[in-house]
Amino acid sequence: MFKTIWHIGGLYRLALNLRRHHAIETLNAMPVMPALLPSLLRATTFFIPRKRRLPENSGARLALALSKMGPAYIKLGQTLATRPDVIGRPLAEGLLTLQDRLPAFEWKAAKSIMESELGTVYTDHFSAFDETPIAAASIAQVHKATTLDGQSVAVKIRRPDIIRRFQKDLSLFSWIAALAENHSAKARRLRLTDVVKTVEDTTLNEMDFRKEAASCAELAANMEGEHGYRIPSIDFDLTFEKMMTIEWVDGIRLIDRDQLVEAGHDLNELSQRIVQIFLKQAMRDGYFHADLHQGNLIVEADGTIAAIDFGIMGHITKKEQQFLAEILYGFILRDYERVAEVHFEAGYVPRSENVHEFAQALKAIADPIMDLPVSEISAGKLLAQLFATTERFSMQTQPQLILLQRTMVMAEGMALHLNPEANMWEISRPILEAWMRDNLSPEIILADFITALPKLIRKLPASLERLLDLLETMDQTQAPNTDMPQKGNPITAWVSFTLGLIAGAALLKIFFL
Structure with a gap:
């Protein structure tokens, strides 16, 4: 009460x-x-x-x-x-x-938090430290400093008492979402409580800087060797739950378009690289930088884009990567029947709905946008209309894709900021085509099956034991009918077929390897 x-x-x-x-x-x-x-x-x-x-x-x-x-x-x-x-x-x-x-918090509080994490005075680790933060956001603020070995670094310090404040407000959001779902079928379809849960999970992860440091290192490993893009290095010896130390990056933030022009950078090339890097992270690795606003990307003097702030990272499974690639590529080719089929295969739309009618609805959404001049085509607007139209087909919200949707819109927004003529679809096409070729060709599908075969074989004895137990139970509960000709048990036939299939696959593995 x-x-x-x-x-x-x-x-x-x-x-x-x-x-x-x-x-x-x-x-x-x-x-x-x-x-x-x-x-x-x-x-x-x-x-x-x-x-x-x-x-x-x-x-x-x-x-x-x-x-x-x-x-x-x-x-x-x-x-x-x-x-x-x-x-x-x-x-x-x-x-x-x-x-x-948000306004910065006092240096006294920042110093207290930092020294509590370090276990000693901060001057034991830094030869210089700017007490005035260079940036302050909802979770933390950032100071510029120099380590004892002369390395310029950015030190991120968490706001005091921030977790308690967040949890108090999130409790209110959850109450409102549950109230709405209890009284509205539309709210239940949109899964508002899951939306709040997504906010809670991503924010609490963002508050532990050890997790952010680990995310930074994982993304750096994934993107190693990627031309024109890099991740600054983390100083793990000076990184804790409430404090993180990362290499300082000099350059021009993407938001400063005029400065980029003055410095002689190719804005069209930068806009294409931003979108394609995001797609490679999402489609190739299933792990992407999900806070792609313009302040978190810095262009260095040689044109390299350096990403910062890894508190929000997105993850999608390989199956979701496939669905996403086919949906986006289907829109590019205007193959709306295939886009509709993918929605059904993914379980996004219930099979009780009509796939052809859904394809017609997709066509009605996409064609007017795709027929616009290049400068007016927006993938973000198309996605917005797609998700707004799915209600009548009982499509539920997919919480795991919320960050992906948001990041796609942000990536397109940055591309258009740099080059108003940028076309998300044309920029995306070579990445999507490469992904389809590398992941959906018959050779790759066969290779994936062969790779998964040992795991399937290891599970086979337990699976067969369960099937035999089921057959024995059926034999005990069904009395034989001697007046009718005996036919093979369909389950036994299925087991035989399965064993034959696995044996054949094993031979394929031996042959190809």
Whole structure:
């Protein structure tokens, strides 16, 4: 009871802040919002004056309101920016402007946290340390320093008491999501509690800098030898749960387009490289840098793109890589029947739906976009319309793909920032074609099967034992009928067929190896 009262109070505090930023009206545009709730919130917050000089765009006003509520609301807003099916496309586009910037916390607190992690005074490890942070975000702030061996580094220090604050706000989000799912079939389809769980999992992982350091090292290993892209090195001796030390990177941030032009960098080439690097990480490795905003990519003097901030990483399975590649490549070829079939094969759309009707719906979404001039084709808009259209085909949200959707939109946004004529589809095509050739050719499929064969054989005895137990149970429960001609047991026949198939595969393995 007390927790419910506290959650209602938290909801009301959110309503007051939305009122100040003229953002209650934005709730009307959200498909999952109960019709009477915006009116109720307006009636109970009428006495709160609105701030002046607010953005005209409703999504930008909502982004501003969330940024004033604290770190958890910023992370929630960034996640909702990838979910036009939950909040509507205009609001989702507006939330893309949400910046993860907060005032810095005091040097005294930063020094205390750092020395607690080091177990000694910081001057035992650094010859110089800038007390004024160069950047401050919702989870941490960053200081420039020099190690005792003269290495320039960036030191990331976690905000004090941040986990407790996040968990308090996330408790409210979970309560609201559960309330919505209990009273709305649409909310259940959109799996709002899973959306909140995704925010919680990614954020808590982001707060442990040992995990971020490990992610950085894994990504560096995956991308080793990739021309024009690199990952700075981590100083693991000076990295702990609340503190991380990473190589300092000099260069121009991708957001500073004019400086890049002045320095003589090829913006078209940079835009293509950003998109193709992301696709290689996602499609080839299934592990990608999922915080691809322009401040996290720096162009060095020789044109190399250096990535920083690895708190948010995305992971998709090999099967999901295949589905994604086929869906994107199908759109490029306008093979909507195949795109629809992949959705059904992946289980994204229930088999009770009609695959041909789904293909026609995809065609209706994609053709108007694909027929636009090159400068107006947007993969991000296509994905937004795709996920907004799937409701009538009972397609459930896939939480594991939320970060991927968001990162694809961000990658395209950066490419367009550098080159307004950039075409996501044409940039993506060679990477997708290479992936299809390397992973879906008959030779590769056969090789994958042969590689998996030893594991299958190891499991065979236990599987056969279970099947024989089942046959014995069936024989005991079924009385023989002597008047009818005897036929082979279909399960026994299936077992024989399976054994023959495995034996044949074993011979193939011997032959090819």
